[in-house]
Amino acid sequence: xxxxPADAAVLSTRSLFSGExxxxxxxxxxxxxxxxxxxxxxxxxxxxxxxxxxxxxxLVFGCLVAIVAIYAWSRPxxxxxxxxxxAVTMAIVAAFGVAMAPLISLLYEVIVRGAAxxxxxxxxxxxxxxxxxxxxxxxxxxxxxxxxxAVVISVPIGLMAAxxxxxxGRGPLRRALTFFVDVMTxxxxxxxxxFAYALFELFFGPGIRMGIMGSIALTVLxxxxxxxxxxxxxxxxxxxxxxxxYALGTPKWKTITKVVLPTAFAGLVxxxxxxxxxxxxxxxxxxxxxxxxxSMNADPFQGRMQNLAVYAYNEYRSPGVMKQxxxxxxxxxxxxxxxxxxxxxxxxxxxxxxxxxxxx
Amino acid sequence: MAHFDTTTNAGQLLAAASGGRRRRGDRVxxxxxxxxxxxxxxxxxxxxxxxxxxxxxxxxxSTAELPNQExxxxxxxxxxxxxxxxxxxxxxxxxPLAVAVALFITHIAPARLALLLxxxxxxxxxxPSIIYGLWGIFVLGPAAVxxxxxxxxxxxxxxxxxxxxxxxxxxxxxxxxxxxxxILPIISAVAREVFSQTPRKLQEGAQALGSTRWEMIRTTVxxxxxxxxxxxxxxxxxxxxxxxxxxxxxxxxxxxxxxNLIGQANPSTIAxxxxxxxxxxxxLAINVLIATGLVLFAITLATNFLARIIIDRAEIK
Amino acid sequence: xxxxxxxxxxxxxxxxGTEAEEGRNTMSQAGPVTETSSRPEGVGAPARPxxxxxxxxxxxxxxxxxxxxxxxxxxxxxxxTALIGSSGCGKTTFLRSLNRMHELTxxxxxxxxxQLDGEDVYGGGVDPVAVRRLIGMVFQQPNPFPxxxxxxxxxxxxxxxxxxxxxxxxxxxxxxxxxxxxxWDEVKDRLGRPGSGLSGGQQQRLCIARATAVSPEVLLMDxxxxxxxxxxxxxxxxxxxxxxxxxTIAIVTxxxxxxxxxxxxxxxxxxxxxxxxxxxxxxxxTDEIFTKPKKxxxxxxxxxxxx
Numbered sequence: 001x002x003x004x005p006a007d008a009a010v011l012s013t014r015s016l017f018s019g020e021x022x023x024x025x026x027x028x029x030x031x032x033x034x035x036x037x038x039x040x041x042x043x044x045x046x047x048x049x050x051x052x053x054x055x056x057x058x059l060v061f062g063c064l065v066a067i068v069a070i071y072a073w074s075r076p077x078x079x080x081x082x083x084x085x086x087a088v089t090m091a092i093v094a095a096f097g098v099a100m101a102p103l104i105s106l107l108y109e110v111i112v113r114g115a116a117x118x119x120x121x122x123x124x125x126x127x128x129x130x131x132x133x134x135x136x137x138x139x140x141x142x143x144x145x146x147x148x149x150a151v152v153i154s155v156p157i158g159l160m161a162a163x164x165x166x167x168x169g170r171g172p173l174r175r176a177l178t179f180f181v182d183v184m185t186x187x188x189x190x191x192x193x194x195f196a197y198a199l200f201e202l203f204f205g206p207g208i209r210m211g212i213m214g215s216i217a218l219t220v221l222x223x224x225x226x227x228x229x230x231x232x233x234x235x236x237x238x239x240x241x242x243x244x245x246y247a248l249g250t251p252k253w254k255t256i257t258k259v260v261l262p263t264a265f266a267g268l269v270x271x272x273x274x275x276x277x278x279x280x281x282x283x284x285x286x287x288x289x290x291x292x293x294x295s296m297n298a299d300p301f302q303g304r305m306q307n308l309a310v311y312a313y314n315e316y317r318s319p320g321v322m323k324q325x326x327x328x329x330x331x332x333x334x335x336x337x338x339x340x341x342x343x344x345x346x347x348x349x350x351x352x353x354x355x356x357x358x359x360x
Numbered sequence: 361m362a363h364f365d366t367t368t369n370a371g372q373l374l375a376a377a378s379g380g381r382r383r384r385g386d387r388v389x390x391x392x393x394x395x396x397x398x399x400x401x402x403x404x405x406x407x408x409x410x411x412x413x414x415x416x417x418x419x420x421x422s423t424a425e426l427p428n429q430e431x432x433x434x435x436x437x438x439x440x441x442x443x444x445x446x447x448x449x450x451x452x453x454x455x456p457l458a459v460a461v462a463l464f465i466t467h468i469a470p471a472r473l474a475l476l477l478x479x480x481x482x483x484x485x486x487x488p489s490i491i492y493g494l495w496g497i498f499v500l501g502p503a504a505v506x507x508x509x510x511x512x513x514x515x516x517x518x519x520x521x522x523x524x525x526x527x528x529x530x531x532x533x534x535x536x537x538x539x540x541x542x543i544l545p546i547i548s549a550v551a552r553e554v555f556s557q558t559p560r561k562l563q564e565g566a567q568a569l570g571s572t573r574w575e576m577i578r579t580t581v582x583x584x585x586x587x588x589x590x591x592x593x594x595x596x597x598x599x600x601x602x603x604x605x606x607x608x609x610x611x612x613x614x615x616x617x618x619x620n621l622i623g624q625a626n627p628s629t630i631a632x633x634x635x636x637x638x639x640x641x642x643x644l645a646i647n648v649l650i651a652t653g654l655v656l657f658a659i660t661l662a663t664n665f666l667a668r669i670i671i672d673r674a675e676i677k
Numbered sequence: 678x679x680x681x682x683x684x685x686x687x688x689x690x691x692x693x694g695t696e697a698e699e700g701r702n703t704m705s706q707a708g709p710v711t712e713t714s715s716r717p718e719g720v721g722a723p724a725r726p727x728x729x730x731x732x733x734x735x736x737x738x739x740x741x742x743x744x745x746x747x748x749x750x751x752x753x754x755x756x757x758t759a760l761i762g763s764s765g766c767g768k769t770t771f772l773r774s775l776n777r778m779h780e781l782t783x784x785x786x787x788x789x790x791x792q793l794d795g796e797d798v799y800g801g802g803v804d805p806v807a808v809r810r811l812i813g814m815v816f817q818q819p820n821p822f823p824x825x826x827x828x829x830x831x832x833x834x835x836x837x838x839x840x841x842x843x844x845x846x847x848x849x850x851x852x853x854x855x856x857x858x859x860x861w862d863e864v865k866d867r868l869g870r871p872g873s874g875l876s877g878g879q880q881q882r883l884c885i886a887r888a889t890a891v892s893p894e895v896l897l898m899d900x901x902x903x904x905x906x907x908x909x910x911x912x913x914x915x916x917x918x919x920x921x922x923x924x925t926i927a928i929v930t931x932x933x934x935x936x937x938x939x940x941x942x943x944x945x946x947x948x949x950x951x952x953x954x955x956x957x958x959x960x961x962x963t964d965e966i967f968t969k970p971k972k973x974x975x976x977x978x979x980x981x982x983x984x
Contacts, residue, residue, distance in 0.1 A: 057506075057507055057510065081572050081575070082572060084572070084574060085572035085573055085574040085575070088574040089468065089573070089574065091460070092460045092463050092464050092468060093464060093468070095456070095457050095460030095461065095464075096460060096461050096464040098457060099457045099458075099460070099461045099481075099541075099544055099548075100480070102484075102495075102500075102541045103480065103483065103484050103541075105495070105499060105500075106487070106491070106492070106495045106499075109495055109498070109499050110491060110495070113498070156396075157396050157399055157400070158396075159396075160392055160393050160395075160396030160397075161393070161396040161397045161399070161400050163393050163396075164390075164393035164394060164396060164397040165397065167393070168390055168393050168394070169397070170783070173394075173397060173398075174397075176401060177397050177400060177401065180400065180401055180404045181400065182664070183404065183661065183664065184400075184403075184404055186598050186602075186660050186661065186663075186664050187407070187602075187657065187660070188601070188602025188603075188604070188631055188653075188656055188657070188660060189602065189604060190602070190604045190631045190634050190635060190653065190656075191407070191411070191602070191653045191656060191657050192407070194411060194414075194634070194649075194650050194653045195406070195407040195410055195411060198410040198411060198413070198414040198650065199406070199410055201414070202410070206642070206646070207642070220403065220407065223400065223403070227400070238820075240816060240818055240820045241820055241822060241823075243778065243781075243816065243820075244816065244820045244822070244884070244887075245822075245833075245837070246778065246781065246806075246809060247776065247778065247809055247813060247814035247816075247888070248809065248810070248813070248833060248834035248837065248838070248887070248888070248891060249806050249807065249808075249809040249810030249811075249834065249838060249891065250806070250809075250834070250837045250838055251385060251386050251806050251838075252386055252389075252390075253385050253386050253388075253389035253390070254385070254837050254838070255837075256389070257389075258836075258837055259822060262824040263822075263823060263824055265824075277486055278486075280488075281487075281488025281489070281490065281491075282488070282489075283488070283489065283490045283604070283605045283635075284489075284604035284605055284608075284631065284634075284635050287635055287638065287639060288634070288635075288638045288639075291639070292639065309488055309490045309605075312490050312491075312494065313490055313493075313605065313609070316494065316609065327498075330494060331494065334488075334490065334491045334494055337488055337490075337491065338487060338488070338491060341486050341487070341488065342483070342486065345482075345483070345486050357823040357824050383804070
C-alpha cells in the first residue's frame, strides 16, 4: 500500500467517509468519459500528423492513453489507490469493448452482406447444373435431415447414459464413463468426421459418401454435450422426491420415469436444443463425410448430402462464373444459419424459463 | 374392488407376486441404461481404434511410397507447429480479455445490464465457425492490413513481426485473433461462473477494511477463481487447437515453420490441412491425413491432461 | 397439560381468517384458507384393525459403522408410538429400517428381523417394494411431487403401481384420503392445481393423504411437524389422533411435548457417547415414561437434564 500523504494529520473524518481519497479531492463524474474521449482524439491527431492513421490503431492506442491519462489525472486529486482503481476499471471496460467489437462487427457484416444474397431463388432451388445462380434449397433440406438423424441417435443414448451415471452407476464403470465423456468433449470436430469416414469405409469401401455418415460424426460430437447437461439436470432433482416415491412402494425404474424425468423435463429439453444448436452449423466433419453436392437429396442413406455450412464454404471456395453472386450466397447461407442457431438458443432458454419446475 | 385389500393375512407379502413383474421392469430398465453407458465407451474406443487402423499405413510405409516422397514426420511437424502456434496465440489474446469481460459483468456492470451482457457474450459461442471464417477473410483480414504494415515498420525487429506484411491479411496473426474471439466466450463463461461465486464474506471482509473495488477484486475474487480460470483457459485452448474451418478459410498457406505472424507464408494447422486436402485425396494420402488427425487427437488429449494436472495441483494448494 | 387444552380449543371449530397461513395462499377461491383442522362430517373408511410391527434384535449399519444396536420393541396396532431421544441416537435410522428404506443408502445393512403380523419383512424372497406399500412413510420436509396436481399427488401411489383403475374408483379413493387427512374441504375445488402451491401444513397433510391412499397397514412419520409452524403442528397432531383408528403409527420426534401430547406409547433412544451405536433405553405407555420412568437415563432426558 502507498505510504500516507504528508498532510495526513489534516485528514478530516468527513473527507474519509465521503470517499474522497486521501488528498481530499474528487474527480468530476464525467471524468472517465472525458479521459477516454480526450485520449482517443489525441491519438487520432498524433496519427494523422505522423501519417499512419487507421481507426483501429487510434482506438487501441486511445484506450491505452486513456488509462494512463485517468491515472495521471486522478492521482494528485484522489490519491494513488483510487487512481489505480480508476485506471484498472477503465482498462476492464476498454477490454470489454474490445471483446464486444468483433461480435458487433460480425453480426453487422453477416446481416448486410447476407441480405444481398437472400432471394426467393435462394430458398427454393438447388444448384444442380447451374453455372451462375442457383439456390440453397438442397442445403437447407440437407441441414434438417442430417441434424434430425443426429438428434434421433444421440438423445436416447445420451439420456440413458446420463440416467445410468446419475441413478444407477457405481464403481468402475461409472468412473470410466465420466472420464471418457470428458475425453469425448475434447474431440476436434474434424477427427469425429474422420472416424465416421473410417467406419463406413471399412464396410463400404473408400470414397463412400452418405448423409448418415455426417449424422454419425455429429453424434460423436453431440452425445457428450447431451450427457453432460442431462447429468447436471438430473442431479438437481432432490433426493427427497425419489424417497417419497419409494416410500409409496414404487420400483426404481418407475420412480425415474414418473418422478425424476418429468421434474427434470424442462432442463432436458433445453440441453438437447442447445446441443442441437451447437452441431447444426458444423462444417468440417461433413466435408469429409457427406461431401459436396449440388442437387437435392433427402435420403440419408443414399449419396451425398450437404448442409448450409458446407454450402457456404463451397460457394466461397469454388465460386461460379459470377464471383460476387457466389459470395453473396455464401453470406446468405451464413445469415440463415445464424438465424436458425439464434432462434434455437432463444427458444431453449425461454422453454426453460417457462416450464421449469420450481423445487424448494 | 380395492386392489390393496390387505385385510387378509400378511402372508400377502410373499404372495404379492407382482414382485415378479416389478423385478423384471427394474431389470430391463437398468439393463438398457447399462447398455447405453457401454455404447458410449465402445464409441470412444471405436474412434481411437478406427483412426489407428486407418492411420497405421502412414506410419509404416516407407518414405518413397508416401505422397511427395516426404516422411511422415517431416510432413506433420510443421502442421503440428502451426496448430500449437495458433492455439497458444489465441489463448494469450483471449484469456486476459475473457477475464476482463467476466470481471466487468460480475462486478462492474449494473445487475440488469449484466444479465443482458452475459447473454450477448454467450451468443458469441453459438456462432458457427464457418461464419467466423468468412468474417475473418472478408472483414478482419483486410482491416488488419494497415495495422500489420505498421507493425512491420515500427516493430519489425521482433521476429514475430518480421514481415513482409501480407497484403491480403491472411496471416497467422489474424487467425490468432479470430480464434481468440471464438474461444473467448468459453473462457469467459467459466470465469463468470466462478467470479460470481466468490463468497460474499471474503469480498465484504476486504471492503470492510476500506479497500477500493480493484483491491478487493485483486485480493479476493482473482485468487479464488484462479484454478477455474486456468481450467477454462485450457478448455479454450483445446477448442482452438481443434478448430478447422476458420483457419482453413483465412490462412494463406505455403510453408514451413516460422514465427512470423504477419507474413504471407504460413504453416497450416493439422485440422485445416485435412479439411483442405481430404476431398481430393485418395489412397495413401488419405491414410496420411487420418494419421495427422490422430496426432491432433493426441495433442488435444495431452492438453486436457495437462489442464487436469494443473487444476488438481492448484486445488491441493 | 397445556398442549391438550390448546388442541381442544382449536379442534372444536374451524376459525376462518385468523391465521397467517392465508397470506401465502395465492389460490384462494371460496374464502380464506385456514390451517386449523376442519372436522370431517363423520366420513372415511370405518376403523379397521391394523397390524402389529415387531422388531427383534435389530442392528443397523452404515458400512462398518454400527449405528443402532439390539433394538427389541413392539409397535402396537391402532396406537401411536413415539420415538424420542436426542439428535444422532438412531431413532430415524431405526424408523427407516421398518419400511426397508434404510437399505437404499449405499453400504447400509440390517441385521435382525422386523415382523409385520408375524411375517419377516426382511425374509428371503420378500420384495422391498411390496413392503413399502404396506408400510408407508411421511417425511420431515413436505415433499409433494412438483409436477403433479393435488389430485395426481394423492393418486400417485395408485397411478404408479396399480393396474388400470376406473376413474370413479380413483376419485373415491382420493376423496377418502383427503378427507382422512382433514384436507378435503380446503382443496376440493382445486384438485387440478399444483401441489406445490399449498402452505407448509397443507402440503404435509397432502403427503399424509398420499401415503394413506394406498391403504398401508402402518404409517411411519419422521418428524412430520418440525418444518411447520405451531398452528399447523397442532392440526397434524390432531390428525394423527384420528389416523390411529385405522393405522398403526410410529412417529419420530425430537419434541418431547409433542410425544407427550400425541402418543400412546413412547420409546426412548439414547447414545452412550458419540461414535457408539444408539440403542433403545426404554419403551412403555407415554404416561409412565414421562411420569414414572423405569430408567434413570429416561428420567434425566424427559426432565430436561440433557438432550
